Amino acid sequence: MGRVTSEISMSLDGFITGPNEGVGNGMGDDGERLHDWMFDAKTDTDAAIVDEKYASTGAVLIGKRMFDMGFEPWGDPPPFGMPVFIVTHEQREPLPMQGGTTYNFVTDGIATALELARAAAGDKNVGIWGGANIMRQHLKAGLLDEMQIHLIPVLLGGGVRLFEDLDPEGIELRRTSSIETPGATHLRFEVVK
Amino acid sequence: MSLDGFVTGPNVSTEQPMGEGAGASVHDSMFSGKSDAEAERFERDDFVSGSRLTLQRPTR
Numbered sequence: 001m002g003r004v005t006s007e008i009s010m011s012l013d014g015f016i017t018g019p020n021e022g023v024g025n026g027m028g029d030d031g032e033r034l035h036d037w038m039f040d041a042k043t044d045t046d047a048a049i050v051d052e053k054y055a056s057t058g059a060v061l062i063g064k065r066m067f068d069m070g071f072e073p074w075g076d077p078p079p080f081g082m083p084v085f086i087v088t089h090e091q092r093e094p095l096p097m098q099g100g101t102t103y104n105f106v107t108d109g110i111a112t113a114l115e116l117a118r119a120a121a122g123d124k125n126v127g128i129w130g131g132a133n134i135m136r137q138h139l140k141a142g143l144l145d146e147m148q149i150h151l152i153p154v155l156l157g158g159g160v161r162l163f164e165d166l167d168p169e170g171i172e173l174r175r176t177s178s179i180e181t182p183g184a185t186h187l188r189f190e191v192v193k
Numbered sequence: 194m195s196l197d198g199f200v201t202g203p204n205v206s207t208e209q210p211m212g213e214g215a216g217a218s219v220h221d222s223m224f225s226g227k228s229d230a231e232a233e234r235f236e237r238d239d240f241v242s243g244s245r246l247t248l249q250r251p252t253r
Contacts, residue, residue: 163197
């Protein structure tokens with residue numbers, strides 16, 4: 001069975017978006033700087049990290065807010081190419097897109113969503129690709145095996161904090177790798193169980 | 194600085210200059226005369242893991 005891994009870019013001051021994030025400004029003001037390492041500043045090492053992420057992941061699990069903000073900018077085909085499970089309160093039929101992405105809406109909580117995502121992923125990993133809230137919920141519930149944080153050397157000064165109000169009781173992380181590129185320090189942590 | 198961006202644990206006071214929880218345990222390990230083995234474990238688990246970092250250098 002695959003692992004459950006989270007993956008996100010975070011500024012040095014702890015934000016995964018800039019200030020004023022919302023539909024139409026999904027990454028917040030200046031928040032796109034968090035993704036420079038995947039685009040303008042991309043090196044072969046960064047590219048290999050992205051490739052590995054896609055190759056090892058069989059299904060993606062995201063929060064509803066991230067879906068709402070991402071749906072339009074992601075377009076069709078969306079940048080997943082695999083089943084995507086969205087934790088939401090709104091009942092909705094699965095939405096097949098081009099290129100292998102299907103958006104599936106799960107209304108009975110993260111545990112069920114994770115179970116469905118695991119089944120869809122087969123031997124590959126389930127990727128928790130955002131946002132902050134869904135990652136914290138999985139971390140707190142002991143459902144995460146691994147966290148990947150791309151630490152970006154920028155200060156955003158506001159936005160959504162990855163670890164906002166997270167009670168650290170019972171959570172221990174062990175760093176398993178650190179890869180430095182000009183645009184990011186790619187950190188990998190095992191969640192100690 | 195911790196991964197979640199703190200340089201101390203919660204509730205810093207003159208008695209607990211590194212705050213509570215991880216901050217306090219970091220302070221203990223570094224400054225109150227723990228054994229070499231414990232200090233070594235601290236360095237391995239906390240510094241090397243990158244999951245915690247502290248305000249000051251160890252004085253041992």
